Amino acid sequence: MMPAVNDPVHLADEEGEELPGFVLQVEGDHVFTVRLDEGQVGQIGSNYDLVWAADGSAVQQVRVVVVERLLIDGIPVARVHPNGEVRRVQRRQYVRVPAQREVRLMLDPIPLDPELLGVPKNIVGLTLDIAEAAVRCSVKPQDAAAYGVGTGVEAHFSLGAETFVIRGEIGRVREMTDLEPPRVELVLMIEEEESVRTAIRRALFAEQVRLRAGAR
Numbered sequence: 602m603m604p605a606v607n608d609p610v611h612l613a614d615e616e617g618e619e620l621p622g623f624v625l626q627v628e629g630d631h632v633f634t635v636r637l638d639e640g641q642v643g644q645i646g647s648n649y650d651l652v653w654a655a656d657g658s659a660v661q662q663v664r665v666v667v668v669e670r671l672l673i674d675g676i677p678v679a680r681v682h683p684n685g686e687v688r689r690v691q692r693r694q695y696v697r698v699p700a701q702r703e704v705r706l707m708l709d710p711i712p713l714d715p716e717l718l719g720v721p722k723n724i725v726g727l728t729l730d731i732a733e734a735a736v737r738c739s740v741k742p743q744d745a746a747a748y749g750v751g752t753g754v755e756a757h758f759s760l761g762a763e764t765f766v767i768r769g770e771i772g773r774v775r776e777m778t779d780l781e782p783p784r785v786e787l788v789l790m791i792e793e794e795e796s797v798r799t800a801i802r803r804a805l806f807a808e809q810v811r812l813r814a815g816a817r
Contacts, residue, residue: 609807654806
């Protein structure tokens with residue numbers, strides 16, 4: 602499936618330089634109008650790889666040729682047309698992005714174990730990285746007592762402009778003894794339908810584009 606209007610994309614040249622942006626318009630036989638966050642494509646006839654996160658699969662790319670270069674209100678815009686086959690470029694099953702932001706965790710369902718009376722059930726931690734399959738985060742040791750492997754959890758976090766509420770279960774608990782003060786690593790394995798995973802994948806790809814642009 603080709604990218605749609607408002608999908609985050611980037612255009613990569615033969616030297617690996619990337620121009621992040623998003624699709625403004627799709628015309629007829631897959632002529633894409635791409636609004637660029639920065640920079641401008643080369644001359645008409647130049648070749649690039651158009652890269653995006655596709656529904657239900659990994660990151661995809663297709664070779665495109667520049668058919669028009671524009672400035673709209675001072676913002677660079679490129680019109681490109683595919684001249685190759687779509688191919689998968691992300692061979693790992695899941696895209697993972699480092700991210701440090703607040704995550705709120707709640708036990709779901711609340712356990713009835715009397716040994717957990719008085720133990721925090723709703724806690725706040727920091728994400729370490731996020732993927733469509735899992736969220737890795739760190740919490741204070743005293744907050745982790747009720748969060749054992751197999752525990753059902755609801756997590757609230759933001760990624761870019763998107764806010765997610767996801768459910769799953771704890772797949773790993775590990776003391777992070779190399780940190781001072783110490784923390785506990787929790788890995789939440791996401792158990793959501795494909796539409797939610799797709800939304801996470803798109804947000805991850807947009808975050809990757811933003812991080813790459815900021816690193817240059």
